[in-house]
Amino acid sequence: MENIKTRSDNTFSPFDLAIASVLVLVVFAFLYGGFIFLRDSGANQVIIAFFAIFWGVGGVAALFYVGNMFIEKMPHQWSARMQPVLFVGPALALLAWYLAVPTVRTLYLSFFDNNSQNFVGLKNYEAVFTERIMIEAFTNNIMWMVVGTTLTVGFALMIAILADRSKFERVAKSLIFLPMAISMVGAGVIWKFVYDFNPDIGMVNAVVANSGNEPQAWLSLVQPWNNLFLILVMVWLQTGYAMVLISAAIKGIPDELLEAARVDGANEVTIFTRIIIPNIAGTLLTVITTVIIFTLKIFDVVMVMTGGQFGTEVIGVRFYREMFTNGNAGYGAAIAIVLLIAVIPVMVYNLREFNKRRAF
């Protein structure tokens, strides 16, 4: 290897360190210049796109590179101490800025009013748990959680078991998995089209009209079932994910186990309830928690398809409306804290599993 030498003749030289620090400053200057250029330039958009990608990706790589150079030129003792800072520091700094500290800041804001000027105690929480629209949102989120998760996991289990016995397994799974690649906004458009009132446009109403019934405005007037039609969109998006995990778990069950059961005369239902389910319980738990967290934060689908009107309000949309449309920081913060509290059991579970699994 050509860099064997770099370390062995590393004797401290203040001159090298000075050059390395100048390089660090040069990279920073270049990055700042790029930022100003991107912000103010009216150049062609294709040029902007290329430059931005080069600047962003190249900039981060260059920072690591010159940062390392700087540290390696330090006196050895310092160099060893600073190395972990270079490796772990940037990620931790961003995690602190974007997730860890905001948790505390949001908690703090939730005790203040609209403009975060006056302390209001628990008033925001009181409103969150008593206002009619919030009660509607909580009720709907529970519906999303229960119905959405049940349907997603149910379909996924069924498909995984059917596909396992079919020649067309790969094609079928691939096609059911495909919606995973589609955005929730895109899915919203696809399904709004399916549910359209005009039987010459919407497929559902075409079927309804063909069988001699009146077309329905599925997303607005058919309350409270319109929530179910929104939930189906999420089921359509998420089943693929659940199916892939469950299917892999089922394939992991030893064949001898299934054969032995069949020889003993167990029928398919018994095999399913007594062997398959207990053997994939761990995976099922992971899938169920993931889908539950997903339903808890559901936003895009509702926002695009109904905007939370017609009795379809959910917590995610409420949060957005309070924070942006109504400029109500305290109230929005309180909603965010409620969401956080809802996922704490999962967080605790993750930490426990992590502790159990390895001596880190």
Place this chain on the structure above:
Amino acid sequence: MNRTKRRALLLVNGILLIIVLLWTVPTLGLLVSSFRERNDIQRSGWWTIFPHQEWVSTGETRPLPEGQTRDLPITIDGVSASYDEWREGVDMGNNTQIIWTGNLRAGNLTVLQQEWRANLNFTTDNYNQVLSGREYVLNNPDGTTTTVQGDNLVGAFLNSVTVTIPATIIPILLAAFAAYGFAWMNFPGRRILFIIVVALLVVPLQIALIPILRDYVALELNGTYLGIWLAHTGFGLPLATYLLYNYISGLPREILESAFIDGASHFTVFVRLVLPLSIPALASFAIFQFLWVWNDYLISLIFLGIGNRDAQVLTMRIAALVGQRGQDWHLLTAAAFVSMVVPIAVFFGLQRYFVRGLMAGSVKG
């Protein structure tokens, strides 16, 4: 025995086929509709591209019968039906139908015949209109024209690319460095810091939006690419670090140790050995993050701003289109498909890595 087995297999494949159709037909309908003309979309369902029987005018018309009233049945060619039924069209047998057009006194009778038809009239006009930002002249069925402004999705597409590529690579780079640090370096607080990463895995990002937006306003980062890259990086880092740590900490110790004995520094080992060896894990996470960022709506809505049309990404433009032109399905379908092309291509191209990443992943917040 053999027969029951075959029947069971038929049932399995039958149910599977129905489910697959349920899952694919909505997307197929969108794709087909995006290539149909505006007026066709309003008049007939996209499924009429398949051969189907349709009543078509034969060009033959009949004079109205004499002495008709609205309330009494009217008899034509020996078939009696009420005026309202005639207006809907009445079956005359022999594969013909007569329909009453116009009003009671001054209408006429048109003879229709059932024929096999398939509406195979396709166009790329919808795409031209949503992609460009130019003005566009449309011909209406009544001969008039309407001028509309194109939706400039090319601009939004470029924004999506500019947001997504760095917002995918930057977190991977940061997370890979951090994962290596956690796995192969010894420093005080290592364990507690990693536990914090694990705890942050499920934190809902809503928790961060209010304070971060304030920081962005103060730092003038709102509406900038840097701002949105950093936001996606911050929110993607817990999962990225966790996944890459699991992979990198499992690399064979001997390979790395022999490099250290040869005098290589951590940085060299990381760049020359660990990164190349971790490509499968990096690719898995890259696909995740790419799809996540490309399809994201909430984060761009907040940090790129609704007001700044120049910086809007595809999801924002499409959500806005749904609001402004909810019934212009020829545009909505084309626009939605434009936004789906890239993720679907990535998905089909790299499905294997994607599935592998899913298996390794846990719960994302």
